[in-house]
Amino acid sequence: xxxxxxFIGNKNYSSWSFRPWIALKQKDVPFRExxxxxxxxxxxxxxxxxxxxxxxxxxxxxxLTVWDSLAIMEYAAELYPEKELWPADRADxxxxxxxxxxxxxxxxxxxxxxxxxxxxxxEALNVDDAVKADVARIVDIWSECLNASxxxxxxxxxxxxxxxxxxxxxxxxxxxxxxxPIVRRYTEALTQTKAWKEWETEALKxxxxxxxxxx
Numbered sequence: 001x002x003x004x005x006x007f008i009g010n011k012n013y014s015s016w017s018f019r020p021w022i023a024l025k026q027k028d029v030p031f032r033e034x035x036x037x038x039x040x041x042x043x044x045x046x047x048x049x050x051x052x053x054x055x056x057x058x059x060x061x062x063x064l065t066v067w068d069s070l071a072i073m074e075y076a077a078e079l080y081p082e083k084e085l086w087p088a089d090r091a092d093x094x095x096x097x098x099x100x101x102x103x104x105x106x107x108x109x110x111x112x113x114x115x116x117x118x119x120x121x122x123e124a125l126n127v128d129d130a131v132k133a134d135v136a137r138i139v140d141i142w143s144e145c146l147n148a149s150x151x152x153x154x155x156x157x158x159x160x161x162x163x164x165x166x167x168x169x170x171x172x173x174x175x176x177x178x179x180x181p182i183v184r185r186y187t188e189a190l191t192q193t194k195a196w197k198e199w200e201t202e203a204l205k206x207x208x209x210x211x212x213x214x215x
Contacts, residue, residue, distance in 0.1 A: 004079070005032045006072070009056040011203035013213045014038070015116040015167035017057045018199060019069040020076070023163035025195035027083040029076055031059075039208040070104050073160045087155040096154070096161040099141050103164040110134040114171045115213040118203040124176030125215065135177050138168055143182045152189035166190055175215075 006024065008017035024031050036056065038044045051058045052067055059066040059075065066075050077085035086093045109130035127135075142165070145154040153162045169190050172178050190196055 003030055003032050004076075005034055005060040007034045007036060007050050007056055007058040007060070009036065009038045010206055010208050010210070011035070011199055012119050012206045012208070013116055013210055014056060015111075015170075016055075016069045018116070018167050018170075019163045020057050020059070020072040022166050022193075022195045022199060023073050023085060023160055024076060025198065026158050026163070026193055027080075027085055029080050029083055029085075037206075037208050039210065070100060070160075070164070073163060077160065084157065085160050087157070087159050087161075089155075092149075092155045095145075096159055099145070099154070100161050100164040102141075103168070107134045107138065107168075110138075110168070110171065113215070114175045114177070115215060116167045116170050117174060117213055117215070118170060118200055119206070120174050120214070122174055122176065127175070127177070131177075135172070138165070139178055139180050139183060141165075142186050143180075146182060146186060151185065154186075158193070162190065166196070 006020060008014060008021055011018070021033070023029075036044055036046055036050075038056070047054045047056065050060065050065070052065065055067065057067070057069055057072060059072040061075075061079070066072050073085060077083070087096050109128070113127055113131045114125065142154065145161075149156040153159065154165070155161060169187050172183055173187060173191075191200075
């Protein structure tokens with residue numbers, strides 16, 4: 001099987017790139033990484049060469065191009081079923097898809113107020129009620145899943161659901177958004193993975209500066 005290629009943006013800032021990258025890395029899916037930074041006001045004109053949406057991430061498999069983080073992970077799950085990117089149990093798989101879709105389409109207040117920025121010094125941020133509501137809902141999701149599965153990840157073993165929430169773990173830590181014990185427990189599990197550590201190490205080396213993401 002030919003190696004797939006994953007185009008990503010800045011590791012420090014690109015939460016959507018982080019999602020498929022950590023999923024593929026953590027599940028040992030072979031891929032080639034191509035980083036094209038967005039250090040322009042409107043992304044990077046070089047995205048046009050590989051991205052129909054002019055955004056990252058993008059996956060290429062031969063002549064096939066797949067854009068959008070969740071679509072990329074769904075494709076990888078079909079390409080490598082033995083890697084079990086989704087939970088094996090049907091009910092768990094349905095719930096994992098539901099919370100992944102909720103992450104994909106929701107939590108706009110949190111996204112807008114607290115962009116992913118791994119380089120930012122850890123410092124609590126005063127946030128409005130809309131962000132607090134997003135945080136509370138996410139904590140509820142994590143609590144329900146981890147209490148049912150007993151961890152260490154949302155459905156026991158690492159899955160696409162964990163990849164979808166990985167940037168939120170980073171945001172919670174960076175901006176001091178929750179002191180709930182379930183958040184600490186889940187944060188420790190994700191941040192201790194080899195994949196997380198590799199991404200974060202590279203993110204902290206980057207020198208690109210995107211003003212809109214510096215809160």
